[in-house]
Amino acid sequence: MAGITFETVAKRYGETDVIKNLSLDIKDGEFMVLVGPSGCGKSTALRMIAGLESVSSGTLKIADRVVNDLKPKDRDVAMVFQSYALYPHMTVRQNVAFGLEVRKMPKAEIEKRVQEASAILGLDPYLDRKPKALSGGQRQRVALGRAIVRDPSVFLFDEPLSNLDAKLRTGMRAEISRLQKRLGTTAVYVTHDQTEAMTMGDRIAVLAPLAEAGESNLMQVGTPLELYHRPSSVFVARFIGAPSMSILTAQLAGRAISHAASPGFAMPARWQPNSQTGDSVLIGFRPEDVRVAGQGSFEKAAHFKGRVEMVETLGHEVLTHLDVDGTTLIAKSHGEAPIPKMGEIVEVEADLSKAHFFDVSTNLRLTEKA
Numbered sequence: 001m002a003g004i005t006f007e008t009v010a011k012r013y014g015e016t017d018v019i020k021n022l023s024l025d026i027k028d029g030e031f032m033v034l035v036g037p038s039g040c041g042k043s044t045a046l047r048m049i050a051g052l053e054s055v056s057s058g059t060l061k062i063a064d065r066v067v068n069d070l071k072p073k074d075r076d077v078a079m080v081f082q083s084y085a086l087y088p089h090m091t092v093r094q095n096v097a098f099g100l101e102v103r104k105m106p107k108a109e110i111e112k113r114v115q116e117a118s119a120i121l122g123l124d125p126y127l128d129r130k131p132k133a134l135s136g137g138q139r140q141r142v143a144l145g146r147a148i149v150r151d152p153s154v155f156l157f158d159e160p161l162s163n164l165d166a167k168l169r170t171g172m173r174a175e176i177s178r179l180q181k182r183l184g185t186t187a188v189y190v191t192h193d194q195t196e197a198m199t200m201g202d203r204i205a206v207l208a209p210l211a212e213a214g215e216s217n218l219m220q221v222g223t224p225l226e227l228y229h230r231p232s233s234v235f236v237a238r239f240i241g242a243p244s245m246s247i248l249t250a251q252l253a254g255r256a257i258s259h260a261a262s263p264g265f266a267m268p269a270r271w272q273p274n275s276q277t278g279d280s281v282l283i284g285f286r287p288e289d290v291r292v293a294g295q296g297s298f299e300k301a302a303h304f305k306g307r308v309e310m311v312e313t314l315g316h317e318v319l320t321h322l323d324v325d326g327t328t329l330i331a332k333s334h335g336e337a338p339i340p341k342m343g344e345i346v347e348v349e350a351d352l353s354k355a356h357f358f359d360v361s362t363n364l365r366l367t368e369k370a
Contacts, residue, residue, distance in 0.1 A: 002063030009058035033201030078147035284356035287332035
C-alpha cells in the first residue's frame with residue numbers, strides 16, 4: 001500500500017495549462033475521490049498517477065518515491081477504465097489472468113490469484129464466458145478482478161460506472177466501496193457525479209477548470225460532510241449537493257440584510273463580514289433548509305416572497321422551484337406536505353441558522369466564530 005502526494009504539480013499542453021499548482025496528499029489506504037465538471041483536470045491528474053500522462057512541473061510521489069519519470073509498469077498501480085477494456089476473444093478467466101501472464105508469473109500463482117479474485121467478486125459462474133455474454137455490471141466486475149489480481153499498491157478508477165444504468169451504478173458503488181475497505185488498498189476515483197463522490201469517498205477533492213479556479217484547480221479537500229456543511233466557496237457549494245445550494249445576493253448594512261423579496265433580517269452573530277464584503281453579501285440555502293408557507297417553519301428564519309416556477313414530486317419528497325426576485329430558490333418538503341400551484345406567489349421561509357454566507361467579490365466563504 002502507498003500514499004500519493006502532488007506537490008505543486010502542473011500539466012501543460014503547449015501553451016495551455018490544464019492543471020496548475022495542484023498540491024494534494026492522499027493517505028495510505030484512503031479512498032480519495034476527485035470530482036468536478038468537464039475540463040477540471042481530474043482525469044489528467046489520475047493519468048499522471050498511472051504514468052499515462054507526463055508531469056510538466058512539480059513533483060508526484062507514490063509511497064514517498066518520486067515517480068515523475070517512472071514508467072507505468074514500474075509504479076505498482078492498477079487502473080479500471082470507463083470502457084472496461086476487456087479482450088473480446090478471451091474468456092473471463094483469461095482476461096483476469098492476462099496481466100499476470102505478461103509478467104511471467106508461475107501458473108500456480110496465477111490460478112490462485114484468479115480464484116481469489118473470482119470468489120471476492122462472484123465471478124465463478126462466468127469464468128469460461130466471453131465478455132459479449134456478460135451484462136455491463138458483470139463486465140465491470142471482470143475489470144475489477146483484473147486489477148485485484150495484481151495486488152497493487154494503488155487502485156485507480158476513471159469514471160468506471162458511467163456506462164451503467166442507474167440501478168447498476170447504485171449497486172456497483174457499494175460493491176467497489178466494500179471491496180476497497182476489505183483490501184485496504186489506496187484508491188483514487190475520478191467522477192463528475194457528486195452523488196458517487198459523496199457516497200464513496202473517505203475524502204473528496206473538488207476541482208474546477210482553471211478559467212474558474214484561478215491559480216489552482218483544487219478548490220477544497222475534505223470529508224463528504226465537511227464539503228456539504230462547510231463549503232469553502234460558491235463553486236463548491238453549488239457543485240456538492242443535489243439539488244445544489246441556492247445563492248441569493250442581498251444588501252448588507254452592518255449586520256442588517258435586505259433583499260428585494262424579503263422584509264429584511266439580521267446576519268447571525270457567528271458570521272463575520274470582512275472588509276471585502278462591502279455593501280453586498282451572498283447567502284446560500286440548501287433545499288432542506290427552505291420551506292413554502294404551510295410546509296413547516298423554522299425558529300430563526302429569513303422570509304421571502306417567491307413565484308412557483310416548477311414542482312417536482314418525487315414520492316418521498318417534493319422540490320418546489322421558486323423565482324425569488326430573479327433568482328431560483330429550491331424548497332424541499334416531505335411527500336405529504338401541501339403542494340403549491342404553478343405561478344402562485346407564496347411566502348417562503350429559510351432557516352437562518354443553516355444559512356451560508358460568501359463574499360460577493362471573491363465568492364469565498366465568510367469566516368465564522370469558533
